[in-house]
Amino acid sequence: MIFNRVFIKPNAYFDSVVLMAVSRSLKELAGVEEAVLAMGTEMNKELLARVGLATAEALQATPNDLMVGIKANEAHVLEEAVALAGQKLKGQAQETGSETAKPRSLAGGLMSYPETNLVLISVPGLYAAREARRALEAGRHVMLFSDNVPLEEEIALKDLASQRGLLLMGPDCGTAIINGVPLGFANAVRQGSIGVVGASGTGTQEVTSIIHRLGAGVSQVIGTGGRDLSGAVAGRTTLAALEALGADPATRVIVVISKPPAREVARRVLDKLAGLGKPVVVHFLGGDQQEIEKRGLIAGRNLADTARKAVSLAQGLSIPVAEPPVPKQAAQREAAAMAPFQRWVRGLFGGGTLCDEAMFLLGPVTGGIFSNVAVDSRWQLPDPLVSKEHTMLDMGDDFFTVGRPHPMIEPVLRVSRLFQEAADPEVAVVLMDVVLGYGSHRDPAGVLAPAIAEAKETARLAGRYLSLVVSLCGTDQDPQNLAEQERQLAEAGALVLPTNAEAALLAAEIITQRTGGRNGE
Amino acid sequence: MSEINKLFNQPLQVLNLGTTHFYHELKTQGARVAHVDWQPPARGDARLLAALDILTGRPEVQSANEEAFARMMASRPMLTDMGLAGQVIPGMGERTLLHAGPPLTWDRMSGPMRGAVIGAILYEGWAKEPQAAETLASSGQISFRPCHEHQAVGPMAGLISPSMPVFIIENPVYGNRAYCTINEGLGKVLRYGAYSPEVLERLRWMAEVLAPALALGIRASGGIDLKALIAQSLHMGDECHNRNKAGTSLFIRTIAPHLVRAGVTGDALAGALEFMDRNDHFFLNLSMPFCKAVTDAAHGIANCTLVTAMCRNGTDFGIRVSGLPDRWFTAPAEKIKGLYFPGYSEEDANPDIGDSAITETAGIGGFAMAGAAAIVKFVGGTVSDAFRYTNSMYEITWGENLGFNIPYLNFRGTPTGIDITKVVNTGLLPIINTGIAHREPGVGQVGAGLVHPPRRCFEEALLALAAQIKEDNKC
Numbered sequence: 001m002i003f004n005r006v007f008i009k010p011n012a013y014f015d016s017v018v019l020m021a022v023s024r025s026l027k028e029l030a031g032v033e034e035a036v037l038a039m040g041t042e043m044n045k046e047l048l049a050r051v052g053l054a055t056a057e058a059l060q061a062t063p064n065d066l067m068v069g070i071k072a073n074e075a076h077v078l079e080e081a082v083a084l085a086g087q088k089l090k091g092q093a094q095e096t097g098s099e100t101a102k103p104r105s106l107a108g109g110l111m112s113y114p115e116t117n118l119v120l121i122s123v124p125g126l127y128a129a130r131e132a133r134r135a136l137e138a139g140r141h142v143m144l145f146s147d148n149v150p151l152e153e154e155i156a157l158k159d160l161a162s163q164r165g166l167l168l169m170g171p172d173c174g175t176a177i178i179n180g181v182p183l184g185f186a187n188a189v190r191q192g193s194i195g196v197v198g199a200s201g202t203g204t205q206e207v208t209s210i211i212h213r214l215g216a217g218v219s220q221v222i223g224t225g226g227r228d229l230s231g232a233v234a235g236r237t238t239l240a241a242l243e244a245l246g247a248d249p250a251t252r253v254i255v256v257i258s259k260p261p262a263r264e265v266a267r268r269v270l271d272k273l274a275g276l277g278k279p280v281v282v283h284f285l286g287g288d289q290q291e292i293e294k295r296g297l298i299a300g301r302n303l304a305d306t307a308r309k310a311v312s313l314a315q316g317l318s319i320p321v322a323e324p325p326v327p328k329q330a331a332q333r334e335a336a337a338m339a340p341f342q343r344w345v346r347g348l349f350g351g352g353t354l355c356d357e358a359m360f361l362l363g364p365v366t367g368g369i370f371s372n373v374a375v376d377s378r379w380q381l382p383d384p385l386v387s388k389e390h391t392m393l394d395m396g397d398d399f400f401t402v403g404r405p406h407p408m409i410e411p412v413l414r415v416s417r418l419f420q421e422a423a424d425p426e427v428a429v430v431l432m433d434v435v436l437g438y439g440s441h442r443d444p445a446g447v448l449a450p451a452i453a454e455a456k457e458t459a460r461l462a463g464r465y466l467s468l469v470v471s472l473c474g475t476d477q478d479p480q481n482l483a484e485q486e487r488q489l490a491e492a493g494a495l496v497l498p499t500n501a502e503a504a505l506l507a508a509e510i511i512t513q514r515t516g517g518r519n520g521e
Numbered sequence: 522m523s524e525i526n527k528l529f530n531q532p533l534q535v536l537n538l539g540t541t542h543f544y545h546e547l548k549t550q551g552a553r554v555a556h557v558d559w560q561p562p563a564r565g566d567a568r569l570l571a572a573l574d575i576l577t578g579r580p581e582v583q584s585a586n587e588e589a590f591a592r593m594m595a596s597r598p599m600l601t602d603m604g605l606a607g608q609v610i611p612g613m614g615e616r617t618l619l620h621a622g623p624p625l626t627w628d629r630m631s632g633p634m635r636g637a638v639i640g641a642i643l644y645e646g647w648a649k650e651p652q653a654a655e656t657l658a659s660s661g662q663i664s665f666r667p668c669h670e671h672q673a674v675g676p677m678a679g680l681i682s683p684s685m686p687v688f689i690i691e692n693p694v695y696g697n698r699a700y701c702t703i704n705e706g707l708g709k710v711l712r713y714g715a716y717s718p719e720v721l722e723r724l725r726w727m728a729e730v731l732a733p734a735l736a737l738g739i740r741a742s743g744g745i746d747l748k749a750l751i752a753q754s755l756h757m758g759d760e761c762h763n764r765n766k767a768g769t770s771l772f773i774r775t776i777a778p779h780l781v782r783a784g785v786t787g788d789a790l791a792g793a794l795e796f797m798d799r800n801d802h803f804f805l806n807l808s809m810p811f812c813k814a815v816t817d818a819a820h821g822i823a824n825c826t827l828v829t830a831m832c833r834n835g836t837d838f839g840i841r842v843s844g845l846p847d848r849w850f851t852a853p854a855e856k857i858k859g860l861y862f863p864g865y866s867e868e869d870a871n872p873d874i875g876d877s878a879i880t881e882t883a884g885i886g887g888f889a890m891a892g893a894a895a896i897v898k899f900v901g902g903t904v905s906d907a908f909r910y911t912n913s914m915y916e917i918t919w920g921e922n923l924g925f926n927i928p929y930l931n932f933r934g935t936p937t938g939i940d941i942t943k944v945v946n947t948g949l950l951p952i953i954n955t956g957i958a959h960r961e962p963g964v965g966q967v968g969a970g971l972v973h974p975p976r977r978c979f980e981e982a983l984l985a986l987a988a989q990i991k992e993d994n995k996c
Binding site (some may be wrong): 011012015016018062063064100102103104105106107108109110111112113115116117118119120121122123124126127130135137140141145146164165167168170177179182183184188219220240241243244247248250357409438479513 | 525543917
């Protein structure tokens with residue numbers, strides 16, 4: 001028997017991380033089957049409906065009301081869970097107890113901490129532009145992590161920032177390192193001479209981590225938000241960032257990472273770069289390298305190559321730099337252990353840019369790849385919950401994260417999908433990324449390694465061999481302990497590669513060895 | 522050097538607005554970071570947000586508020602005289618009774634307010650016994666008017682009838698005046714709705730003996746500077762709303778020689794000194810009209826978003842906003858969360874009542890709790906609560922008081938000038954220190970505690986002011 005309880009706490013706002021923590025502690029009670037705590041947005045109501053808890057009362061909730069839905073297998077467990085929820089939420093509300101109340105607004109925060117020079121904003125998108133505008137008006141630089149900010153708001157904010165000479169990173173800026181301080185999702189990277197401007201979060205994490213591993217460091221890492229190089233936004237943040245890095249004596253090499261910009265914007269950005277008088281490496285993911293090279297700038301072939309070239313420039317070494325060789329023997333061993341019907345690669349990514357890059361690198365080898373974030377609509381995965389042939393999933397995409405934490409914060413979200421892929425007899429390789437650093441889960445390998453071992457064991461018992469290829473992005477200064485993470489993943493049987501490109505190319509090589517490539521034709 | 526390049530050369534100091542996750546991650550690294558306990562502004566209500574957008578950062582609003590705050594700070598209300606209400610309070614007609622709070626009719630009055638009305642009618646001799654007084658009160662022949670609309674204030678029921686003596690406070694800088702009765706003391710008193718013979722007898726003695734004596738002393742003094750007395754009281758543990766021990770003592774010390782010099786002698790002198798000395802709240806009826814004189818000086822400035830009155834009549838809570846001088850914004854008064862005297866509970870409590878929240882409106886009372894640690898237990902809190910109350914009010918006020926400060930906060934000026942845009946934006950409501958009246962007339966005070974005004978008053982005022990500015994600018 002199942003006992004349900006759904007109730008609303010009107011006008012009670014809690015941030016999603018707090019709600020997740022409460023939900024987790026409710027689920028730890030034996031007998032609690034589901035515990036949803038979410039603000040009453042339309043998306044969250046759908047989430048509640050999905051678990052069968054969308055009562056008439058819940059549907060009345062506004063985005064400022066907290067919805068609580070709990071399912072338990074016994075009446076007393078339900079009561080216990082409801083009581084615990086009340087207690088935990090109250091605890092959150094009364095966290096203070098000190099003499100100085102925590103400020104409740106941006107203005108209050110700036111009054112209490114007038115020395116603030118950067119405001120990090122991650123409030124819901126509906127309110128984000130308003131807060132960012134106030135922060136800029138108050139003369140503070142802004143990192144706007146929030147997404148769902150309308151395009152025209154983004155343009156207006158960036159114009160305001162430009163009038164005031166301030167830095168506005170975002171909206172939808174996930175990664176930055178300013179004055180050596182990692183902000184949002186960012187790795188602990190040594191200070192150095194490479195200035196990075198990135199429109200992508202995990203792409204920037206990949207490049208900066210590799211820079212660190214190669215012994216170099218970064219001066220500043222500036223995020224722009226994913227739309228900055230679109231025709232409409234026209235590189236407003238990128239151009240301001242480049243101007244500042246150009247004038248920054250600590251920056252001797254400049255790196256720009258983005259999806260391919262709008263043509264006119266690319267021209268403007270590249271012209272700007274060519275005029276800075278500093279060595280520049282540009283990587284437009286899946287974009288045209290000639291546009292870059294004809295201006296005398298250096299193009300990165302992939303994220304890792306971009307990092308390697310930047311480090312060579314910073315160290316005064318020669319360009320081009322060789323790609324590391326694909327470990328063909330390892331690929332051969334993996335492929336040889338498989339059953340003849342195993343042929344597909346399945347990518348389960350937490351990093352959107354890492355997913356894109358894997359597709360760009362794998363596609364030419366394996367042929368068409370389905371994805372929930374396919375550029376070409378013909379390859380759009382019809383149902384993101386079911387993989388098809390070669391599939392690459394960005395599991396940080398809205399479809400998977402509504403009402404849930406991002407897989408970089410909660411790696412367990414990828415486990416059930418891993419098992420689903422492992423149960424598919426035609427799957428040959430599962431490709432995953434593990435991104436360390438601040439913002440990310442403290443022990444992703446601790447969650448994923450046992451699941452990887454179990455997935456491989458499931459395949460083995462079914463008379464197959466499942467290959468697990470993992471790219472590990474991070475530095476030895478990250479809070480997770482890079483070496484220990486690598487050891488756990490490798491012990492579980494995963495092939496662990498230091499870059500996303502190498503992992504993707506190894507996966508491609510395994511598929512080639514197994515099927516001869518191009519969808520086995 | 523550009524602003525961005527300057528940033529590259531400064532230690533990074535982050536203010537985190539949103540998920541606590543990033544705050545904790547920055548803390549872990551040892552970065553310099555502070556966290557805002559962010560809430561959706563204006564509860565996320567689209568109409569309120571639109572109104573906030575109209576008012577926030579608008580230059581004419583900014584300068585109106587600056588003007589209002591400057592007028593509050595420049596005010597220097599002096600106690601100059603006493604007089605009979607009916608003779609000195611403007612617009613006080615024949616059969617008029619002034620009461621605390623926003624406008625109120627007899628049929629909606631709570632127990633203590635009705636009791637006080639009956640007492641005032643008996644005191645005036647308009648009826649001979651309580652039943653007849655009630656009949657008269659409900660007959661429509663009595664004009665009930667808010668004190669606030671007559672430059673007056675009154676604690677609890679706040680009843681002022683024509684032949685009651687009142688203090689006259691003058692604010693020479695702006696030429697406005699404020700009036701208040703003499704505080705009767707605790708126990709069975711008119712302001713809690715008591716109208717027994719002893720209550721009426723005390724009122725008569727106050728009118729016939731006490732007030733004339735005090736008036737002589739006050740005149741002889743040449744005017745008593747209330748601002749100076751309040752500033753000192755705040756340094757002596759009063760917040761001048763729920764604690765008035767220091768203010769009362771200072772007043773006695775100030776007035777005593779003038780009473781003697783003015784020729785008050787014998788029983789009248791002893792009686793006056795004894796009466797003041799036995800009533801720890803004597804000074805409340807001077808701190809309140811002081812605050813009224815200050816906030817009235819800032820009332821009626823076009824486009825101003827500062828609150829000039831918060832008050833309760835036992836049924837409704839009402840506020841006035843400077844930029845909307847003729848309007849009241851009301852909502853049902855709430856019960857007070859507080860400590861009850863032995864034998865009483867929340868069931869016995871009347872909803873919030875009295876004009877005394879004028880003290881918070883002027884930047885003292887609950888807003889100065891950090892300086893009044895001695896009474897935190899009385900309102901059910903701890904010393905750190907007191908600091909937090911005062912600290913949190915800076916977020917909803919326009920400025921820091923130039924005259925009143927708190928030694929324990931490094932002499933920081935008290936948070937002053939409640940701004941409705943800040944209240945609605947943050948969702949933080951003003952904190953009011955107050956006494957709790959019994960819901961039956963005449964029982965008196967049954968406890969004390971803290972109360973917040975209803976949110977609705979501020980939200981409706983905000984919408985009205987935004988609508989007016991929109992209309993004025995046709996925007």
